[in-house]
Amino acid sequence: MRIAAFNVENLFNRARALDRHTWTAGRAVLRTYQRVCVLLEETAYTPDVSREILRELGRLGLRHSDAARFARLRQNRGRLLRRRRNGPVEIVAGGRADWIGWVELTTDCVQELALANTARVLRDVDADIVGVVEAESRVALKRFTGTWLADDGRPRYPYVMVIDGNDERGIDVGVLSAAGYPLIGQHSHVDDTDDHGRIFSRDCAEYHFRTPGGRRIAVLVNHFKSKGYGPKAASDRIRRRQAVRVAEIYRGLCRTGVDHVVVTGDLNDTPDSATLAPLLRDTDLRDVSELSGFDDGGRPGTYGSCTAGNKLDYVLLSPALQAVARGGGIFRYGVWGGRHGRLWPIYETMTSAVHAGSDHAALYADVDLA
Incomplete structure (x- = not known):
């Protein structure tokens, strides 16, 4: 032996978005990721903030699932959003203090x-x-x-x-x-x-x-x-x-x-x-x-x-x-x-x-x- x-x-x-083979898509993902991280730290999720959060999550592929190609939504305590089988997705947290979680970039070899x-x-x-x-x-x-x-x-x-x-x-x-x-x-x-x-x-x-x-x-x-x-x-x-x-x-x-x-x-x-x-x-x-x-x-x-x-x-x-x-x-x-x-x-x-x-x-x- x-x-x-x-x-x-x-x-x-390494974050999949940083891979040079997917950089065309990855560049946009990083911009969206940066923006959603800022939004999630807001003290109050006003209607305008909630709409923007949903829009950015959608761009990351996270509106209907916690896992997507380039990013993942962690909802560890409490809930950020509710997904209904036959209804709209909505933000249910009133602000940063109502839930513990974050969006993170998906990693890969x-x-x-x-x-x-x-x-x-x-x-x-x-x-x-x-x-x-x-x-x-x-x-x-x-x-x-x-x-x-x-x-x-x-x-x-x-x-x-x-x-x-x-x-x-x-x-x-x-x-x-x-x-x-x-x-x-x-x-x-x-x-x-x-x-x-x-x-x-x-x-x-x-x-x-x-x-x-x-x-x-x-x-x-x-x-x-x-x-x-x-x-x-x-x-x-x-x-x-x-x-x-x-x-x-x-x-x-x-x-x-x-x-x-x-x-x-x-x-x-x-x-x-x-x-x-x-x-x-x-x-x-x-x-x-x-x-x-x-x-x-x-x-x-x-x-x-x-x-x-x-x-x-x-x-x-x-x-x-x-x-x-x-x-x-x-x-x-x-x-x-x-x-x-x-x-x-x-x-x-x-x-x-x-x-x-x-x-x-x-x-x-x-x-x-x-």
Whole structure:
């Protein structure tokens, strides 16, 4: 089986009205959406305001239904309007205070070349289990796989999971698994704390799978504190706390008899860093890059220019998996290779850095585990 880590670089849904393929209609939708949002905030829905609300809702396709192609009407408490089967639609709220709700833009998977290249990386790596970093939500990730990674209507990854983490921007970690590797358990560590407070910037999401041979494998997907934001010393302390806690979670799994454990994701520091030492040096986990048969393509890094200082992504294997490891590699075809994109072979569709599938390479391990 093949296990991979891939930072998909901000895989978000986007308002359907913003899609360049529907921009002619989308431009008018945005103007209407802006106007109806202003109207709905009126203290009193006078007859003139009510008529205009109905007119704008009609333009959005929401006069007779709460859901339309480009927008959705949320009526959470109370009612904005009444729809009669054989009568007129009318505004029943007297003003903003009479109901709780709003109009929101419908979101969908982004239809852009960069996303096609993100999917192409996943197809070409062809892993059975993928630890995904920087996905907005399960819905976004499932739409992405359903749009880009399905053959004849059958998804390459029928098992898709993302657990909401602590990052308010919605940059979460999740997992994809192929048929034959069902997700049989999950556990979030978003609320794990130490003496300094909450530990994880996002989560250490714990996923359990059953292999075709009936074995259990646990995958801990991580996205440690970034090096690029905030004072270095403070960021380093947070990453070290995160490494300490992941090591504790790993040891706990081992004590309960779970022998096949993978710790994967974007740990945002190098193998020789003091911040990752509790995980990389103080446990018996080993990164696939240290094992026989690993091909780094002549560069040890996984991010940006992929130098040694940019080795940020990991697939750490427990001893039971190390014993059956058969190699692995770094897949860079979806990463723009340096300033001019020529540091390594890239997809022919990538003629600019904006076309890159991600700024991170995919990293994978092959293990002989039935």
